[in-house]
Amino acid sequence: MLHIYRQITALKRCRPVVIAQKREQAERYPFEPVYLIAKPATHFLRRFWFRKVRDAPWQISSGELHALLRVLTKTDACLLHIYFGHIAVHLLPLIRTWTNPSIVSFHGADVMVDMDKPAYREATRQMLDAVKLVLVRSESLRRAVIHLGCDEKKIEVQRAGIPLDEFPFRERILPPRSRGGEWRFVQACRLIEKKGLPVALRAFESFLRTYPNATLTIVGEGPLLGQLQELARELKIDNSVSFTGFVSQEQLRDIFYASHIFLHPSETGPDGNQEGIPNSMLEAMASGLPVFATQHGGIPEAIENGVSGVLVPERDDKALARALFETAQDRHFLSGIGRAGAEAVAEKFDQCIQVRRLDDIYLRIIGRGD
Numbered sequence: 001m002l003h004i005y006r007q008i009t010a011l012k013r014c015r016p017v018v019i020a021q022k023r024e025q026a027e028r029y030p031f032e033p034v035y036l037i038a039k040p041a042t043h044f045l046r047r048f049w050f051r052k053v054r055d056a057p058w059q060i061s062s063g064e065l066h067a068l069l070r071v072l073t074k075t076d077a078c079l080l081h082i083y084f085g086h087i088a089v090h091l092l093p094l095i096r097t098w099t100n101p102s103i104v105s106f107h108g109a110d111v112m113v114d115m116d117k118p119a120y121r122e123a124t125r126q127m128l129d130a131v132k133l134v135l136v137r138s139e140s141l142r143r144a145v146i147h148l149g150c151d152e153k154k155i156e157v158q159r160a161g162i163p164l165d166e167f168p169f170r171e172r173i174l175p176p177r178s179r180g181g182e183w184r185f186v187q188a189c190r191l192i193e194k195k196g197l198p199v200a201l202r203a204f205e206s207f208l209r210t211y212p213n214a215t216l217t218i219v220g221e222g223p224l225l226g227q228l229q230e231l232a233r234e235l236k237i238d239n240s241v242s243f244t245g246f247v248s249q250e251q252l253r254d255i256f257y258a259s260h261i262f263l264h265p266s267e268t269g270p271d272g273n274q275e276g277i278p279n280s281m282l283e284a285m286a287s288g289l290p291v292f293a294t295q296h297g298g299i300p301e302a303i304e305n306g307v308s309g310v311l312v313p314e315r316d317d318k319a320l321a322r323a324l325f326e327t328a329q330d331r332h333f334l335s336g337i338g339r340a341g342a343e344a345v346a347e348k349f350d351q352c353i354q355v356r357r358l359d360d361i362y363l364r365i366i367g368r369g370d
Contacts, residue, residue, distance in 0.1 A: 002249070003160050003279045004083055005029050010161070010355040014362045017075045019068065035071045037064060056119035057089045065093050072098060078366040079103065082131075085145075089120075089127050101132035101365050105158065106141050108276035108297065125149040132365055137276035138298025144274075158358060160279055161351030167253065167286035169342040172260055174331050183207070183214040183328065186259040186289075188252060188280040191222025194273045196265035196294065198231055199317045203265070205235040206321035211328070216241045216263075217255060219280075252280075256287045261324070261334075264293040267314040277302050282349050285309070285341035290334050292323060302348065308340040 008016045009031060018034045040046075040063055050058035060068070068091075072080065080095075080102040082088040088095065088104040095102045104127070128134060128150040135158040136142045146152050175181030185204060189195040197218065204216045218228070218241065225243060232238040247255070256262070262284035266275045275297035282302060285291055291309040293299050294316075303309035310327065312319040327334050 005031070006163060006351060007161060007355060007358065010351060011359055011362075012356070013359045017071075017077065019071055033075075035075075037067050037071070040064065057086070057123050059090055059093055062093075065097060068094050069098065072100075079362055081105065081362075083107075085124065085127070088131065089123050092123065092127050092130065095127065095130045102130070103133040103135060103361075103365065104128075104131050105135035105137075106145055106276075107137050108141065108274055121148065128154075133361070135361070138301050140274075140298045140301070141276050156361065158361070159349055159354050160277060160282065161354035162279070162282045162286050162345055162349045163351045164286055164346055166249070167256070167283050169286070169288040169339070170257055171288060171335065172290075172338060174260055174334060177329055177331075179211060180213055181211055181328070183211050183261070184259045185214065185216045185261050185263055186219065186255055186284075187216070187263040188219035188255070188284070189264065189278065190220050191218075191224040191228060192269075192273075193224070194266055194269040194275060196267045196315070197224065197228050199265040199267070199315060199320060200263045201228065201231055201235060201237065201241065202317035203263075203320035203324060204241070205237050206317070207324050207328075208237055208240055210325065214240060217244060217259070218242070219244045219247055219252060219255060221246050252283075253287070256284055256289050259289060262289045262291045263320075264291065264299075265312070265314070265317075265320055266294050266296040266299060268296065275299060277349075282345050286345040286349075288338045288342050290327075290338040291341055292320060292327075302344060303341065304344070307337065308344045309337050 018031065020034060020036060021039055023034055023036060040061055046061060047058045050056050078100055080098060082091055082102060082104045085104055085106045125148060128148065134145055134150055134155045136145055136155060137160055139157060142155050142157060145155055175183050187197065187200050191197060208214050229243060232241045264278055264281045268274050277298040281291055281293060291303060293303060293309060293311055294314045295311045296314050300311060303311055305311040310323050312323055
């Protein structure tokens with residue numbers, strides 16, 4: 001994931017080593033060293049046994065455990081940072097066997113998914129007891145991890161970092177108030193349930209009745225693509241909605257600067273999946289793009305409603321449409337929240353500050369801090 005790549009490559013005082021199961025797009029994301037620990041041939045059967053027979057999260061085999069220990073010994077590792085809580089549950093045998101400290105970070109979906117199952121909840125509690133430190137991206141995730149049984153003294157908020165130099169603030173030239181105004185909306189995300197994309201489409205359909213020249217660009221890939229395209233056809237807005245698929249960071253930046261409003265009506269998924277604080281939303285804010293989102297997860301920690309963005313209740317396309325109508329008539333308000341949003345990201349989510357803090361955390365945990 002890009003936000004993890006940014007974090008790893010920006011470290012200054014600690015030398016990171018990456019261990020993964022597979023590597024993709026190495027030319028786009030250069031980094032060394034990367035050690036690959038392939039899944040054993042019996043992984044599918046092992047996972048089936050744990051999930052279907054025992055109804056519990058699978059854990060690594062003894063072969064994987066020893067392969068990981070060999071890499072940690074070979075690289076003289078002082079600290080193990082496991083990204084995503086549900087991955088750490090699978091690695092519990094490693095956390096317990098390795099003698100050096102381990103930390104885990106939670107990002108959103110890895111907090112509540114499958115936590116209605118007692119065995120999954122208990123395995124997560126054991127993992128939280130075994131690690132030295134727990135990092136979370138937002139205060140809302142901190143509360144969720146405490147609810148899972150984690151000692152709150154070992155939890156720290158470590159925010160996502162946005163490279164501000166890649167998304168410099170730029171004032172938008174807004175369309176006229178007339179019906180002919182060519183408003184350009186954008187939502188950039190993975191096409192999954194918690195992103196609230198049907199809400200965005202329905203709100204846009206309402207907006208389009210008054211501003212027929214408006215357009216909505218949906219950037220990203222995911223399993224809901226076909227359903228969303230069908231919904232756009234049912235709403236008769238498919239000629240005004242474009243699905244770009246995956247785009248590069250440079251292309252995304254160009255789309256941001258060509259747009260007037262960023263939509264991100266996140267909602268809690270049926271499996272409990274929630275947002276931390278969406279990176280694409282923070283990037284849009286940094287660029288000066290006014291954001292309309294929801295009172296969900298960690299989003300209110302980045303956006304003060306009516307000051308640095310607009311927040312509406314989850315799953316409420318009518319409230320989102322009303323907010324868009326009202327602000328389309330108030331150019332001063334839109335300009336204000338665009339500027340305030342960029343200032344909020346610079347204050348709380350500057351990558352330089354957040355990575356410096358992560359370096360501090362690593363050095364403190366291994367006893368080499370100031």
